[in-house]
Amino acid sequence: MNSEEEKIVEAVNVSVKYGQTEAISGITIAIKPGDYIGIVGPNGSGKTTFVKAMLGLVPLSEGKFVFGVKPVKIGYLPQRTSALDPKFPASVSEVISHGLLSEKKFPRRINSADKRRIDEIASMLGIETLKNRNVGSLSGGQQQRVLLARALVNKPEIIILDEPTNALDPHIRENFYELLSKLNAETQTTILLITHDAGNIGNHARKFLYIDRKLIFFGSFNEFCASCEMTEYFGPYAQHYICKRH
Amino acid sequence: MNSEEEKIVEAVNVSVKYGQTEAISGITIAIKPGDYIGIVGPNGSGKTTFVKAMLGLVPLSEGKFVFGVKPVKIGYLPQRTSALDPKFPASVSEVISHGLLSEKKFPRRINSADKRRIDEIASMLGIETLKNRNVGSLSGGQQQRVLLARALVNKPEIIILDEPTNALDPHIRENFYELLSKLNAETQTTILLITHDAGNIGNHARKFLYIDRKLIFFGSFNEFCASCEMTEYFGPYAQHYICKRH
């Protein structure tokens, strides 16, 4: 297969409307296996809408998403606009185990290999001591790590993360980025990561998707930093800030 | 009054327990009017617990908070662990108006001066066009700005912000920090700001509170950067990172 042609998912002219107003319109991009894409854009620019549309959580008003031949395993970390119910009696390991259900056939059972996997990801994210705690009683950053673990536990082929580092402390944040880079490098995991941490994401992601209701830029970081159009669009300072050229 | 003695709020040996486990213990600090304090610490270290205890939202197991003579007006932005109900029919301006109720006597009414104030703060935070939108239908960052506006709208004497810049895009984040600095400088507003953005907070806050279940450091930034104890505690790199000495 020609690696130029190989795509894991392709957005073709994707538009989404809420009521009358268009949140995103006419976005066309092709994502290749192994891509590590930072998705950036101002508040309300449609980043969350774009990934939700890809996941089938909001209906498209136009266009389509085309996935690669075989069904792909997806890990998803939603943006924390709706929260975990603090009254729900779910322990940390139970919540992480939900991430493993996607690969299973009926009847979906958690076996001992799964349990080892849960322990593994929990200790990668530094929450192994919280395993039996009720998720509702954790601190904000601890909860965020549980949800990260849930998204990563089944070794997905695409990981879609909506502002994953919010609420994480700097130490954990660095660990987390390292983990992602390792997954990306070692297992060719495709990563889509929405972030406002534009000054930092360039150190990790290798591609750059800038959305502002429509597609503004999609390409590698080097391309972005070299693009005159982008210099025009953002002004020289922002590009400088993102590209860390100083 | 001796300005050395003047305090707006003082924590005396404050401890909080959840069940058997102590979340914070024996924290004693004095906050002066006009302080701008960055509160930092790893996930689960008790930052949220500390400010919630100050606000009377969780009971103390030991110690007390002593407030200045007259009752102070407080603006509060909670950490987004529990979310806004997306089904609730509340418009942006209605939600912001709740911030104004604290100063009012029964029957609490929103008058036209209040409405102007709401418009003012909304445009400061760039959400003036969203005024009649349902808050539940906004993007994550837009919602965060609405809650910020609600916390700031009544020109509080103390502003307590729990990870306010999560979900904000870089542009709005800068605006927001500027706004805080202006409030602090011009109206002597006391600011307590919890953040994981330790590398950045030093540019804005003038004092530094580091909590890790107990008080690790409280003092000015210069003191922090000069302290050998802190160098020992964090290792030289972290201090370097926070103090931006390069």
Add this chain to the structure above:
Amino acid sequence: MHQMISELVEALQYTFIQRALIAGCLIAVCCSFLGVFLVLRKLSMIGDGLSHAAFATVAFALLLNQSPLLVSIPLLMLASVAIYALNKKANLYGDAAIGMIAGTGIALGVLLASISGGFNVDLFSYLFGSILAVGKEELYAAMFLCAAVISVVALFYNELFSISYDEEFAEVNGIEVKRVNVLLMFTTSITIALGIRLVGTMLISSLIIFPAVTALQISSSFKKALILSASVAVFSVISGIFAAYLLDFPAGATIVLMNALLFIISFIIRRIKS
């Protein structure tokens, strides 16, 4: 058409129809205002729940040989505060708390009925009123109730709204969260106790839920939701009574079904909009 109008004019000449219209609208306004707050706090079923609890209070009153309404009102106020306390202290969802109070109420009522060895009147007749059988004093009671509910909602509008939206913030903001919540629960329980007596459980419970959810379908702000809810409620009562007269249907059931119809319409409007 002409005949329909003359029939309605005829209907309006009966005292019982006039009273049904007036009392119905007054109760509808009370329920629809409170309903918006109650539905948003997951207390939709409180009408149903308190009517079950009333079973115990009426049994208790009859046992003591006291007026059921006079005994029920304070006891239902207590029950509503118990729902609130369970909600807060036991960290329960509102609807589960309601279910617990309702179940306990019915069980206590059955137990009282069983150990008392019987009553002089049928317990249920104290629970079920009919909108077509509103007496003169009851009309005054409805007016008084309506005035009280409107004042509470008007005077505490901002407090009630703020607490319903974000209780923790309201607390920090110096609003007397507990007191306002208890006020809401008291107002609700009095409305329900009187309302059950006047127009029956079915209608009370439906007038709390339907106008509010209808309004929530198409309101983007809270004020709009309140106004829409009250309008829907009043419209459903008037049109329901007239329709019942024309079609020879029972009045209460017709009003409920009219409410269901209005909900469907607002649901379709929302669908078309988005």
Add this chain to the structure above:
Amino acid sequence: MHQMISELVEALQYTFIQRALIAGCLIAVCCSFLGVFLVLRKLSMIGDGLSHAAFATVAFALLLNQSPLLVSIPLLMLASVAIYALNKKANLYGDAAIGMIAGTGIALGVLLASISGGFNVDLFSYLFGSILAVGKEELYAAMFLCAAVISVVALFYNELFSISYDEEFAEVNGIEVKRVNVLLMFTTSITIALGIRLVGTMLISSLIIFPAVTALQISSSFKKALILSASVAVFSVISGIFAAYLLDFPAGATIVLMNALLFIISFIIRRIKS
């Protein structure tokens, strides 16, 4: 003490007590398992709500001259799916959706009762069962039901849990959210329809809510909550029936009050712990 035991031994010799114990425990297990899911999804009042809806289905069955139970079960399954659909499509809270279906059900029942003129039976009498009057076939029905509910919960445990906790994530994760939800609603409605006939509305509704909330007071994980809920339910049925026999109380009401007592105990345990 000795006398108490001999009384209980005597009680155990009655077929109706044996059947009440067995059927009661079977129904209790069903309700308590489903209850945990239902309470967490704000569907606590579904027992109460569907029993109101059953009022209409019984009226409808009598109108068609069909067996009320046979007509009710499919109609209640429909009603429960309607609750689910309202919850999703109309963006309503579960309890409001239940209230709407309940209100509409009662209103339709009253309307049918009024306009049919064809039957003169009390519709409620078809709804109410008594745990002391369980027949042989009903006992088999309870066994069958219990086996079905336990299998559904066991086979779909992880799906049900995942969906209840975070529906959006479950959806992305490739779980058939709609199908599993409909399965839960169907199982629930069959349990309720049969349960009302066997042990009455009051007991069914209480057995859904109480054991679940009692378990939620002191469970930090979901599995523990399920197990605790079932234990509480079974214990309350057994101890309730025995207590009712000793004290000459009505059995259903005693079981409900026993449940209330167990809740209070678990509430105190939680308070002491924290």
Add this chain to the structure above:
Amino acid sequence: GKENEENTSNLEKEKIKVIATLFPSYDFARQIGRDKVEVKLLLPPGIEAHSFEPTPKDISAINKADIFIFTGGAMEPWSLDIIAGIDRKKTIVVDAGKGIKLLSISGEAEDAEELPEEKEHGEEEHHHNHAGKDPHFWMDFDNAKKMVDNIASALAEKDPAGKDFYLKNADDYKAKLDSMDEDYRSSLDKRRPRTIIYAGHFALGYMAKRYGLKLIFPYKGSSPNSEPTPKRIAYLIKTMKETGSKYVYHEELLEPRAAKVIAEQTGAKILLLHGAHNVSKKEIKDGTTYLDIMRTNLDNLKTGLGEEGKNEL
């Protein structure tokens, strides 16, 4: 004298334990059995059938009773569940309504249903047989007499030694019923208008039919769960104005709310017509009987219906 003899000759023999579900059968059993029986009314006074829940001891009392009298599946579907569990060898189960032609709601007589023989007889199937039948058959004195016979023969079966005693008491009581029937006829036959404005449920159909009275009530259907319709209330008011009737009747145990509203609009007075399903605690204490109730009903009918001989409008 004879009764005393019976009792003393059977000193060791206890009274026959009878449990009845509904007030009329309870009262009839008392009148027939006198002090040879101990009759218990299962439903506590004033309690309505749905809020009634038997205690385990109630059920074991039924199982230990000698005779259990119920009133038929249409009136008390809940009793069927209890009957199913009864050991028929020990306890005689009496359907008080056996042999009575039930009126359908449209007014035609039909055969009463058979007593369910065994539990295997599907209950649900049994239930729907009653749709469309009026179960308040005790409001007709002929039917009351049949009930008396049914109860008397059950007592005789249980206690063959007392057979003559029971049959004689039954005959005496039936004579009282006949004379009450005669009173009704003679007092009501010539009254005009003969319309009963009844703001209650459909419980008086048998009585109205027997004496040729016209009964109008505000419910469109005849189910106890139906609500009044506004048009029917208006019709009642109109009829009162047309007939010049000065009284509106209400039913027992319930608050007369609808009656009050009608009375207020028309200036009429309110009178009770007792359906005798169940009685209040006070009535039980006062020892009120079925005949007392029917006597009061007659008095109230005499007050409320038109004058004798006056022409109907």
